[in-house]
Every structure is written in C-alpha cells, then in structure tokens.
Amino acid sequence: MSDIDPTLRPAWCSFQSTDEPPAGTAAHEQSWVLLEVPGRWGRDIFDGEALGADLSQRLEQHVAACGSRMLFIRRPGREGQQLDRHRFYLCDTRPGRRSIRTGRVDGPADMLGLDLTPGAHVAGTREVAAPVPLVCTHAKRDQCCAVRGRPVAAGLEALVGGRLAALDTDAAVWECSHTGGHRFAPVLLLPGTGYTYGPAETAEAARIVEAELDGRVVTDNLRGRSTWPPVGQVAEVAVRDSGVDAGIDDLVVVLDPVDPGVAVVHHTDGRAWRVEAGTRPLPPRSQSCRKPPTDASAWVVETLTPL
Incomplete structure (x- = not known):
C-alpha cells in the first residue's frame, strides 16, 4: 500500500475514487508509440x-493519421535526464499480432518519417523479447500521478528491472506521460498487451509484471485491455474474474453490432460468453485534482452467460 496517509490528502482525486470499480476505464488504443523525451513535459505532450509548437503539431497530426497514440517516456531517476539518441517503441496490442519493436532516432523530428501504423514494419527496428512496463508520472497533468507514481516506477525498477534487462537490453521500466484516469493512480500500463492497472502500488506492480513474463494476466485492479473499448474491457475482465483459465492472448472480444452494452468473449479453446454491461451512478468526485467534483458512474456486469 501507499505510504501516503489519505486523511492528509482528502482533495486528491485518487483518494476520492477508492470506491470506483476499475474495469472499463482504460484508454482505448490498439497501438502505442513511446518516445523517449527527457526533462519536463507540458500538461499535454x-x-x-517539450518539443516546440511547430514540431508538436506536426507530430501530433502524424501519430493520429497513423491510428496510434504517442506517450513520452523517460527512465526513472537521473538516468532519465540524459541520452544521446532517443529510444522509441512501437507497441501493437492486438491478440495474435501483438509485438513491441524498438529503435532509435537522433531527435523527435525523425519520427515524422516513420510509419507508425499498427503492425507496420519500420526499418531499423527490432522486436523486444520482454515487457516494457510504464508508470504514469505526469506531474503537470495531475499531482496524484507524480507523487504516487514516481516511487512506484523507482521501486518497480529495483524489483524487476534486472530480470527485464537480462531478457532484453531494451526491456526496462519507464516513467510515462498521461495515459488517462489519474484518479486510479498509481497507473501501470503494459503497452505490449494494453493491460492497464490502477491503483498499482510497487509490490502489486511487480506481481503484475512477473505474471506477464509468465504469460498470465492479473485481474486485481485491472482497468482493462486498451485493445477493446470500455464494454469490451468490462466483458474480458468479467470472464477472467469468473475463474476461466486464459493466457494473455486466449480471449478475443467481439462487440455486439446492435446493442452497445453487449460483447461476446471468445476463448481460443472454443468456449464463448455473452456479457451484458451497464453503468451505475457514483457519488460526485473529481476526475482530476485540477477539476471540481462532477457526476460519476461505474461499469457493472449485468449478465455473464456461457454460449
């Protein structure tokens, strides 16, 4: 657990949302582009x-046109402030296609010449053979991510960094920019699979990474797999929580084309489940430490039926 006393931080959004179920709250992105950018980030990357107005605009447009989402990353501690070339990762989360490829560029402007489309082969990159865990520490976005995330990033590096590096020299723990959902800080994202967790304190984060190394998925505080939209995230978590034995890529979610609250989860062994989900109201709370309290809701599973 965190060593921060909640009674001393009653206004922090992450302490206001301890009653909120996390399932269905992960960002919906099938492809993550990670770019090493040391130093300070603005409220929006x-x-x-960080990069100047012109380059920022062009890079934002390029990433969006490729159907991906970019995060800035840096290594925890002083190491994250120094580099000769910028490392980048291209992360495809789709089951059966997922991969993490890495390369280096002389500067962020070089990313404009790369095809950042999910699954695209980019010359000069290679596949990474181990996870690349991210912990959000984006201070200008929300104080919860900064104050609660930085110790987790440092602690996670101490606990699993050596094992990751032994498997692949480019596998490492990184601090990252805003992923969404600071109220679940500390937020952990595994961009090679899209699985997003929160809150994930240091010991829990290490357990989650160790499980991914073994091909397993921890469901405690699982917000969802970013590959799917919210209903799909809720459906997959519900199936996993029901006791179904399933590895990372054993479950594929198909959304109902007519009913937006229904998804069918298919197992590679032939089984399937129909999940109906909806929302229920929660007491008002701040979605961010910078925002006043507003109405809130949470996803709930209404039915889970084997097919």
Missing part, C-alpha cells in the same frame, strides 16, 4: 513545451 503536444502543447509545445
């Missing part, structure tokens, strides 16, 4: 503070 494309607001011009």
Whole structure:
C-alpha cells in the first residue's frame, strides 16, 4: 500500500475514487508509440513545451493519421535526464499480432518519417523479447500521478528491472506521460498487451509484471485491455474474474453490432460468453485534482452467460 496517509490528502482525486470499480476505464488504443523525451513535459505532450509548437503539431497530426497514440517516456531517476539518441517503441496490442519493436532516432523530428501504423514494419527496428512496463508520472497533468507514481516506477525498477534487462537490453521500466484516469493512480500500463492497472502500488506492480513474463494476466485492479473499448474491457475482465483459465492472448472480444452494452468473449479453446454491461451512478468526485467534483458512474456486469 501507499505510504501516503489519505486523511492528509482528502482533495486528491485518487483518494476520492477508492470506491470506483476499475474495469472499463482504460484508454482505448490498439497501438502505442513511446518516445523517449527527457526533462519536463507540458500538461499535454503536444502543447509545445517539450518539443516546440511547430514540431508538436506536426507530430501530433502524424501519430493520429497513423491510428496510434504517442506517450513520452523517460527512465526513472537521473538516468532519465540524459541520452544521446532517443529510444522509441512501437507497441501493437492486438491478440495474435501483438509485438513491441524498438529503435532509435537522433531527435523527435525523425519520427515524422516513420510509419507508425499498427503492425507496420519500420526499418531499423527490432522486436523486444520482454515487457516494457510504464508508470504514469505526469506531474503537470495531475499531482496524484507524480507523487504516487514516481516511487512506484523507482521501486518497480529495483524489483524487476534486472530480470527485464537480462531478457532484453531494451526491456526496462519507464516513467510515462498521461495515459488517462489519474484518479486510479498509481497507473501501470503494459503497452505490449494494453493491460492497464490502477491503483498499482510497487509490490502489486511487480506481481503484475512477473505474471506477464509468465504469460498470465492479473485481474486485481485491472482497468482493462486498451485493445477493446470500455464494454469490451468490462466483458474480458468479467470472464477472467469468473475463474476461466486464459493466457494473455486466449480471449478475443467481439462487440455486439446492435446493442452497445453487449460483447461476446471468445476463448481460443472454443468456449464463448455473452456479457451484458451497464453503468451505475457514483457519488460526485473529481476526475482530476485540477477539476471540481462532477457526476460519476461505474461499469457493472449485468449478465455473464456461457454460449
């Protein structure tokens, strides 16, 4: 658990949302592009503070046109402030296609010449053979991510960094920019699979990474797999929580084309489940430490039926 006393931080969004079920709250992205950018980030990574206005605008448009989402990353501690070339990762989360490829560029502007489309082969990159765990520490976005995330990033590096590096020299723990959902800080994202967790304190984060190394999925505080939209995330978590034995890529979610609250989860062994989900109201709370309390809701599973 965190060593921060909640009674001393009553206004922090992550302490206001301890009653909120996490399933269905992960960002919906099938492809993550990670770019090493040391130093300070603005409130938005494309607001011009880190890269300048012109490059930020062009890079934002390029990433969006490729159907991906970019995060800035840096290594925990002083190591994250120094580099000769910028490392980048191209992360495809789709079951059966998922991969993490890495390469290096002389500067962020070089990313404009790369095809960042999910699954695209980019010359000069290679596949990474181990996870690349991310912990959100984006201070200008929300204080919860910064104050609660940085110790987790450092602690996770101490616990699993050596094992990751032994498997692949480019596998490492990184601090990252805003992923969404600071109220679940500390937020852990495994961009090679899309599985997103929160809150994930240091010991829990290490257990989650160790499970991914073994091909397993931890469901405690699982917000969802970013590959799927919210209903799909809820459906997959529900099936996993029901006791179904399933590895990372054993479950594929298909959304109902007519009913937006229904998804069918298919197992590679031939089984399938129909999941109906909806929302229920929660007491008002701040979605961010910078915002006043507003109405809130949470996803709930209404039915889970084997097919």
